[in-house]
Amino acid sequence: MRAETMDQLLRPRKLIVTTALALGVLLIVMLACSLVGSEDISLKAALSSPGAIPGANPDHEIFMRVRLPRIVLACLVGAALACSGVIFQALLRNPLADPYILGISSGAGLGAIFAVVAGLNWTLWGRSPVAVLAFAGALGTVWLVWFIGGLTGKFHVTGLLLAGVVVNAFFSAVIMFLTSTAKSDQVYSTIFWLMGNMAEEDFLVLWVGTGCVVGGIIALFFISPQLNALSFGAEDARSMGVNVVKTRTIAFAVAAGITAIAVSLSGLIGFVGLVVPHAVRLVFGPDHRLMIPLSAIVGAIFLVVADTLARTIIAPAQLPVGVVTAIVGGPVFLILLVKHSRKMGWLR
């Protein structure tokens, strides 16, 4: 027998090397994008500690207070959405699935718009009512869909999907109703939110968000062999010894949680959660042990680049980043699709 029979299986060494290389690329992209913007800043000045250069150091201020927080936020949101997309595609066994398929988007949207229309102006741990209600709306909707899906039977993915689609449609209708009754300046800010938008966040929010998202991604990595087995359906996975209910519950809860964090920080950024998992799968294969870390990193890279474009293309004005992800991501994905789909039979 040929020696290479087992060689194509993922080895820990390959996982570590590939992930490390991808992280290296991410760092380079982050650094490069932090130097791009409406103000030119020099890397040397930006990285020097305060007081090292006599007099004011605006480069350092811009780098630390404007560019860096926003780039970290883009990483955070990109990684969360891409990973969540991987999970929903695996659990629902549906290539069209994305983080928003079970109603997270409309739930978050409803929360955000309610906050805008009601004119709330309190803060909770430094977060605006829009962010807080979007987060609560996202989690509440996932719970609702999970609950309704559970009533249709514990192994029925179709029931869950239909519940998600219907809840999504219903909440979207409520969103449109609220938008149509809102004042014009409120409409403008809600539409901007719905398109997905980045802003400079303070470091505390970023630290907490990063901690939650990185923790979630690590948790997802540890159930990735079970997700591989679940790709063959719940019945097959169970007869191979996978605890399907436990795996699904962890995966749904974590994916919904990190998506809710992402959505509450930056609104509804589309496309990342659908396209990044597919692109990673087309290039690196379907093994979730590799898919999860790589999708997180590629999602981060993609959103950092997209957000850099969003804030520079029509500077000093800014585009909503959701517009850029679709306009840049669409063609890139189509090229990948045409180039790689022939070697991957499952798209037939």
Add this chain to the structure above:
Amino acid sequence: MSDIIEVRNLSFGYTSASVVLKDVSFAVPSGTFLAIVGPNGAGKSTLLNLMSGALRPQSGTITIDAAPIDSYSAQKLAAKVAVVRQESVPMFGFSVAETVLMARTPYFGAAGFESQADRDIVKAALEATDTAAFASRPLTSLSSGERQRVFIARALAQNSPILLLDEPTSFLDLKHQVGIYDLLKAAQLEKGKTIVAITHDINLACQYCDQALLLGTDGLYRHGPADKVLSAEQIKHVFDVQIFTGRVGQERFFMPLGKRAKDSRQINTKTDEI
């Protein structure tokens, strides 16, 4: 020889009104090959799903290796029973080796990787099923016969004493049909596995199986040695069809004869011994 599977007074229906299986009892001795035969809708797949723990009986018990089936966790049950389903739809283009390796998922280390022992088991399963040659190809690029062998390899890689199969040879040509049965028989004889296979092919069942369970749509069933259960009278009665019965060497065979078949005039004559 002890009974590795015991089914006692098993009843099941998908709704409380309809009954698919009624008071079924049988035992499968360790290391035997049991064929489950019967017309469509007789409850063959339902019975297999009950024996694999996918469904719960309404009444009655199923015992696997002397313990009730619902006392097993998914992982413990997978160490006893491996299942090859009729349509395992591959998703996302996993390769053959990746697919077979999934059988070892419960035994992966904390970081999610298999041990050398797992790799040896997978390699042995690939070789036993003649699938090693295309181990790196995606499942979707294989013919149905090749794919079926991969799913049997995956079941073998679970290293379980019991193998349940739902129509393992449907959609396969003659060569691949006997190929699959030879493979299963080898697993029975060489590794001592207990094999339970649903089949519509009574002739292959006669050639390979030790025992047979003939399920009828009338709620009655017959269980016993294959050459006793699979008799012309029983088959005629259960399937409600006229048949020719023949014998070549040690092998018996049955041929269904429809009302408009060329030889339909002979329907009322006695079955011929060739």
